[in-house]
Amino acid sequence: MTAANSDLRAGEQIADLPASSDASVYFLGRLRTPWSERSQCPRRGDAETGPLCRVELDPRWREALAGLHRLRHLEILYWMHLARRDLVMQNPKSRGELFGTFALRSPMRPNPISSSVVTLVSIEAEGLVVRGLDCIDGTPLIDIKPMHCPMWPEHQDAVGRL
Amino acid sequence: MTAANSDLRAGEQIADLPASSDASVYFLGRLRTPWSERSQCPRRGDAETGPLCRVELDPRWREALAGLHRLRHLEILYWMHLARRDLVMQNPKSRGELFGTFALRSPMRPNPISSSVVTLVSIEAEGLVVRGLDCIDGTPLIDIKPMHCPMWPEHQDAVGRL
Numbered sequence: 001m002t003a004a005n006s007d008l009r010a011g012e013q014i015a016d017l018p019a020s021s022d023a024s025v026y027f028l029g030r031l032r033t034p035w036s037e038r039s040q041c042p043r044r045g046d047a048e049t050g051p052l053c054r055v056e057l058d059p060r061w062r063e064a065l066a067g068l069h070r071l072r073h074l075e076i077l078y079w080m081h082l083a084r085r086d087l088v089m090q091n092p093k094s095r096g097e098l099f100g101t102f103a104l105r106s107p108m109r110p111n112p113i114s115s116s117v118v119t120l121v122s123i124e125a126e127g128l129v130v131r132g133l134d135c136i137d138g139t140p141l142i143d144i145k146p147m148h149c150p151m152w153p154e155h156q157d158a159v160g161r162l
Numbered sequence: 163m164t165a166a167n168s169d170l171r172a173g174e175q176i177a178d179l180p181a182s183s184d185a186s187v188y189f190l191g192r193l194r195t196p197w198s199e200r201s202q203c204p205r206r207g208d209a210e211t212g213p214l215c216r217v218e219l220d221p222r223w224r225e226a227l228a229g230l231h232r233l234r235h236l237e238i239l240y241w242m243h244l245a246r247r248d249l250v251m252q253n254p255k256s257r258g259e260l261f262g263t264f265a266l267r268s269p270m271r272p273n274p275i276s277s278s279v280v281t282l283v284s285i286e287a288e289g290l291v292v293r294g295l296d297c298i299d300g301t302p303l304i305d306i307k308p309m310h311c312p313m314w315p316e317h318q319d320a321v322g323r324l
Contacts, residue, residue: 021186060177064250066262088226102306103229111304142273144264149311
């Protein structure tokens with residue numbers, strides 16, 4: 001993605017991206033959310049009180065949902081397709097201070113992969129209904145996993161050995 | 163990756179992978195662990211008692227570690243470069259039961275991205291020392307983020323608004 005350097009905020013720094021990439025990603029479907037522009041998105045999804053969103057899965061992958069009904073919380077990985085990838089130092093509006101990219105959960109990162117913990121509300125023919133997403137409508141889906149939070153013992157028990 | 167179908171376990175099913183991919187990933191460095199073969203790896207890393215491992219970051223990205231010293235737990239994303247990508251139904255050895263790929267945290271998935279929660283032990287010139295990885299030595303690194311576990315309130319406070 002080409003990004004205009006005039007968009008950089010004070011103190012932000014970029015790296016030269018590598019000349020070639022190393023692996024390739026398939027988009028598995030799309031996330032359907034109430035937000036059509038980035039400025040409307042919440043800062044972070046809320047898996048308890050956030051609005052209902054849909055995870056639309058391409059037909060090729062739907063069989064891979066088998067067994068998901070046993071789970072209550074999922075980790076959804078998605079590709080932040082609008083984010084620039086070359087920032088190493090960022091100046092988040094909300095902080096007033098510079099941070100390295102890896103000290104932030106900003107969508108702008110060398111591999112613009114975001115992860116959200118969502119609550120699974122229902123499983124439908126074309127995918128899932130969940131709460132907890134925070135991305136714009138149409139964001140590409142790249143993975144669905146059982147959530148694993150080692151610091152939350154109740155959850156460890158719920159997921160068992162999945 | 164070409165994978166022999168003779169390796170499939172009972173009941174396992176595969177999908178035809180799409181003819182083309184949709185996005186590309188940069189490998190940012192390598193994970194250095196004590197395990198040189200998959201059979202030696204623990205089933206899941208332990209961020210408290212696991213062995214010390216290193217996250218080696220390419221020089222291009224090292225500046226992006228600034229501010230990480232404020233964090234104790236990180237989410238590390240890595241590319242499971244040895245895993246086949248076409249499995250939709252899996253028969254995990256440990257379960258004796260078939261599951262859809264998205265109901266498992268198996269490395270075999272359309273986009274073989276794993277995430278581990280690690281404890282940050284120290285920051286060094288070439289990267290990080292952490293506990294909690296579970297992958298083989300040399301696994302490609304694709305992201306480092308502050309951990310976010312919405313169900314663990316103590317952690318929410320620690321990360322603040324990062």
